[in-house]
Amino acid sequence: MESFFTNILPAIGIALDPFNLWVIPIGILAGIVLGILPGFGGAQALALMFPFTFVMTAEQGIFFMMAVYSAAEYGGAIPAILIKTPGTTAAAMTILDGFPMAMRGDAYRALMISLTAGVTGGILSSILFIVAASALAWIGMQFGPSEMFALGVLGLSIIGSFVGKDPSKGFLMAGFGLLLSTFGQSSFGFVRFSFDLPYMYDGIPLIVMIIAMLAAPQIFRLMSIFSAKQERERGLTVDSMAIKESKYSLKDYIRLVPSMIRGTIIGTTVGAIPGPGPTVAAVIAYNEEKRWAKTDEEFGTGVDEGVAAPEASNNAVVAGALVPALALGIPGSGAIAVLIGLLVSKNIVPGPMLFSHGGPLVLSIFVALIIGNLFLLLFGFFGMKWFASIVKVPARILGPFIMLLLIVGAYSYDNQIAHSAMVLVLGSIAYWLDKYKFSTIPVILGFVMGPIIEINLNRALLIHQGDFMAVVSRPITMVIVVLAIVTALFSYFRNLKR
Amino acid sequence: MKETRRSTIVNPRYMDIVFALIFLGVFAGAYGYTLTLPSPVLPGDPGAGFFPRLISAASVIFCVMLIVKRVLQVRMSNKDQQPDSIEVRPGPFFIIAGSVAGLILAMHYIGSEISFFAFLFILLGLRTRRWLWSFIVSLLSSAVIYVVFVALLNVHLPVLFLPQYINFNF
Numbered sequence: 007m008e009s010f011f012t013n014i015l016p017a018i019g020i021a022l023d024p025f026n027l028w029v030i031p032i033g034i035l036a037g038i039v040l041g042i043l044p045g046f047g048g049a050q051a052l053a054l055m056f057p058f059t060f061v062m063t064a065e066q067g068i069f070f071m072m073a074v075y076s077a078a079e080y081g082g083a084i085p086a087i088l089i090k091t092p093g094t095t096a097a098a099m100t101i102l103d104g105f106p107m108a109m110r111g112d113a114y115r116a117l118m119i120s121l122t123a124g125v126t127g128g129i130l131s132s133i134l135f136i137v138a139a140s141a142l143a144w145i146g147m148q149f150g151p152s153e154m155f156a157l158g159v160l161g162l163s164i165i166g167s168f169v170g171k172d173p174s175k176g177f178l179m180a181g182f183g184l185l186l187s188t189f190g191q192s193s194f195g196f197v198r199f200s201f202d203l204p205y206m207y208d209g210i211p212l213i214v215m216i217i218a219m220l221a222a223p224q225i226f227r228l229m230s231i232f233s234a235k236q237e238r239e240r241g242l243t244v245d246s247m248a249i250k251e252s253k254y255s256l257k258d259y260i261r262l263v264p265s266m267i268r269g270t271i272i273g274t275t276v277g278a279i280p281g282p283g284p285t286v287a288a289v290i291a292y293n294e295e296k297r298w299a300k301t302d303e304e305f306g307t308g309v310d311e312g313v314a315a316p317e318a319s320n321n322a323v324v325a326g327a328l329v330p331a332l333a334l335g336i337p338g339s340g341a342i343a344v345l346i347g348l349l350v351s352k353n354i355v356p357g358p359m360l361f362s363h364g365g366p367l368v369l370s371i372f373v374a375l376i377i378g379n380l381f382l383l384l385f386g387f388f389g390m391k392w393f394a395s396i397v398k399v400p401a402r403i404l405g406p407f408i409m410l411l412l413i414v415g416a417y418s419y420d421n422q423i424a425h426s427a428m429v430l431v432l433g434s435i436a437y438w439l440d441k442y443k444f445s446t447i448p449v450i451l452g453f454v455m456g457p458i459i460e461i462n463l464n465r466a467l468l469i470h471q472g473d474f475m476a477v478v479s480r481p482i483t484m485v486i487v488v489l490a491i492v493t494a495l496f497s498y499f500r501n502l503k504r
Numbered sequence: 505m506k507e508t509r510r511s512t513i514v515n516p517r518y519m520d521i522v523f524a525l526i527f528l529g530v531f532a533g534a535y536g537y538t539l540t541l542p543s544p545v546l547p548g549d550p551g552a553g554f555f556p557r558l559i560s561a562a563s564v565i566f567c568v569m570l571i572v573k574r575v576l577q578v579r580m581s582n583k584d585q586q587p588d589s590i591e592v593r594p595g596p597f598f599i600i601a602g603s604v605a606g607l608i609l610a611m612h613y614i615g616s617e618i619s620f621f622a623f624l625f626i627l628l629g630l631r632t633r634r635w636l637w638s639f640i641v642s643l644l645s646s647a648v649i650y651v652v653f654v655a656l657l658n659v660h661l662p663v664l665f666l667p668q669y670i671n672f673n674f
Contacts, residue, residue: 174570175520178527181563185534188556196541196552199534230596232631275563351574404629407645410620413607414649418659423612430604437597472548 014136017369019399026065030374031071034381038389040074048094048284051078052345060357064352067357068371071345073378079284080124080382083317087116089228091221091408094368095212095283095454096320098447099292103315106230110308114390118254119262119313120387126266127318128379131274131325132372151465152477156486157461161286162452163490163497173497176448181440183452184459186210193461199287205424212454215421215430219449222433223440225412228405258310265311269318276319277326284320284452292317323373332368441481514592520574527569578670603627615664616654620646 020026033055040051040403055074060069066113100120101335107116149157162180189199190209200206242455269291276287295315296302331342354367436446463477470476478487535557544551603623610619624642631633653659 149617151539165505172570174566174573178524178563178566178570181531181559181566182527184559185531185556185563188559192552198541198552198556226597226600229600229627232596300576332653384560401629403628409604409647410607410623410645413604413611414616414653414659414661417611417661418653423662424609426608426611430608434597434601439523441592442523444518444523456555456559463555467550468546468548470548472550504626 009229013366013369015352015375020065020366020370021069026063026069028375029062029066029070030073031381031385033070034077034378034385037074037077037381038084038385039079039172041078042084044452048078049074050428051075059348064354065347065367065370067348067352068345069374069378071348072157072371072375074383075345076321076375076378078344079324080317080319080386083120083124084117084153086111087120088311089404089408090224091412092216093283094320096288096316096323097217098285098314099288099320099451100313103112103308103310106308107313108307110495112308112375115254115258116308116313117311117390118308118387119258120317121271121383121390122254122259122316123262123266123317124321125379125383125386126263127176127273127320127322128324128382129272129376130267130270130318131277131322132375132379134270135325135329136369136372149482150480151469152483153479154462155466155477156483156490157286159464160486160490160493161289161455162459163494165475173494174445177494179444179446179448180452181197183215183454186215186449187456188460189486192458203424205422208420209269209420210428210432210453211425212417214416214425214432215414215453218429218432219436219446219453221408222413222429223446225337225405225409225438226433226437229409231402231405248495264311265298265314267316268294268298269315270322272321273319274326277323278329283454285322285325285326287319287323288316289451291315291419303486307340321379325372328371332341332371364459395463517574517578521571521578524567524570524574528564528571531560531563531567570580611662615651616661617646617664620649 010386015099030107037051038053040055041048044165049073052071055071059070062070079094080440082092082097083104084093086092086097086100090105092098092101104116104120105114162177162184188205188208190197192198197207253363272291272294273284273287276290277284292312293307295311296305299305299311327342328345331345354500413426416422416425417424436449439449442448466477467474478484538553538557538560541551541553542555605628607623608617610622621642624645625638628638628642632638650661651662654661654663
């Protein structure tokens with residue numbers, strides 16, 4: 007506490023210094039643009055912007071990268087809402103209610119909810135961190151491999167509780183995603199499921215899976231529209247979308263604040279735990295919001311809370327993820343790994359000493375995050391009409407452009423044409439799965455959580471000499487595993503009743 | 505399953521069974537494959553095959569659950585309780601998949617510039633029947649993609665001739 011009051015004013019001074027301040031709006035703009043592009047999530051955006059930090063000071067570089075990261079997480083929601091194509095993995099949850107809102111003409115409202123929820127989540131989590139940094143670091147330190155494994159299992163059980171009408175299909179798709187995550191190099195040094203193909207040695211890239219599973223089915227559908235007549239038959243014309251002037255007032259925002267606060271708390275807490283990241287935070291936030299709702303069956307049809315909660319949480323993760331990164335030097339995600347690389351390149355060593363002896367630097371990062379979110383609100387608000395105008399482009403014209411962007415986006419990950427081919431193959435599979443009501447969202451979530459679950463399960467088993475019961479009998483682990491089992495059984499029996 | 509001129513009407517419950525059987529085969533095959541992976545050496549080390557084996561075994565159970573459930577639903581339901589059928593038109597899918605496959609092959613063999621332009625020009629032209637407009641839009645779009653991805657984002661797209669004329673050295 008003493009160091010907080012000692013450092014907060016110098017931290018604000020560092021963040022508001024014009025010499026450092028100018029990089030923040032540039033980072034916000036770059037982040038929004040990159041977040042919109044399929045194939046460029048937070049990690050890719052940071053990796054691409056990294057070379058530009060070589061000419062910046064340490065503070066400038068950190069502020070710039072944090073602005074890019076938080077803006078990219080928001081930017082991913084824009085294509086998710088407008089064209090059911092998430093720019094980032096976490097934005098996949100925003101599709102569930104954001105896209106239906108856009109389809110009935112409330113695209114502007116959905117985008118404003120996403121913007122205000124993201125900004126609220128980002129600012130609140132930054133304030134929360136500033137006040138409770140040491141407590142959050144302590145929580146994060148309590149989570150060992152057993153707890154991380156249990157958290158992954160909980161995430162997967164949640165999938166079956168809300169995706170689709172039949173949890174059996176949800177769990178089956180999650181299993182498919184988990185299996186795909188084991189392709190390629192394992193942590194044991196052996197290559198699995200490579201089929202003797204050189205480009206399979208590194209497995210299937212996450213970005214290929216995102217594009218193939220989430221975007222490709224919709225783009226195949228868009229591209230199957232060859233004429234204006236087909237657009238009218240499918241109700242995809244501008245008139246039938248009824249794009250009326252959907253309003254979003256201060257009263258609406260105040261009504262959604264409880265949802266945003268719940269999402270923020272979830273996002274900040276999940277972000278503080280190394281591994282899960284914004285995707286898991288968005289999943290948990292959405293599910294919890296559904297539990298809190300009086301009419302949970304409306305979720306998935308375009309309710310405001312279904313956008314507000316996951317968007318607040320995935321932006322709140324940014325501040326939370328900085329806790330283990332700055333306090334322990336543990337990157338909780340690929341994006342944070344890039345940030346740690348930046349710190350090291352500027353001769354700043356992340357770890358406990360940074361909190362206790364780093365002066366106002368750590369606090370200035372969070373002040374800069376708050377400032378960045380204010381710029382995000384400004385740019386997002388005034389740029390909104392330009393983003394919303396995308397839905398007016400005829401669907402039959404939009405399809406080829408988006409497909410081309412997806413193919414190029416997949417290629418850009420590692421400059422391999424094989425990844426574009428993977429998108430085509432996996433995207434075709436996803437199209438037919440989606441056609442027959444096998445949701446592909448659990449596939450993605452299983453794919454993302456697979457490595458987390460496997461690595462932590464293996465570590466836990468190693469620690470406990472292969473005794474699985476010893477792994478799950480740890481107090482926090484047991485609570486999480488029981489919660490996962492209850493969630494799965496509850497969803498299954500609820501489905502049987504229907 | 506009924507077939508009309510260009511589409512097929514299918515009962516989703518039957519398709520659930522078909523997909524579950526397909527996945528059953530996939531997961532059973534994956535399980536068998538994991539048995540060929542090296543055994544663990546260190547005490548407590550589960551080995552490379554443990555996790556995929558665990559997933560495959562659990563997923564086989566989910567497949568069986570789904571098959572049993574659907575078979576029981578099909579046997580117990582009457583005509584009034586049939587779920588909404590799904591109309592399937594495979595023709596457009598194969599056309600689209602073929603065009604994308606052509607784009608990928610063209611990128612690899614003749615470079616991105618020509619393949620992007622050709623992909624957009626042909627598809628836009630067929631959709632709008634406005635060939636001059638399609639030509640201009642395709643040309644501009646290909647140029648924008650080149651500038652954004654190759655020049656600004658430093659993505660090493662396979663290119664044939666544009667770098668000789670457009671090069672940004674920052």
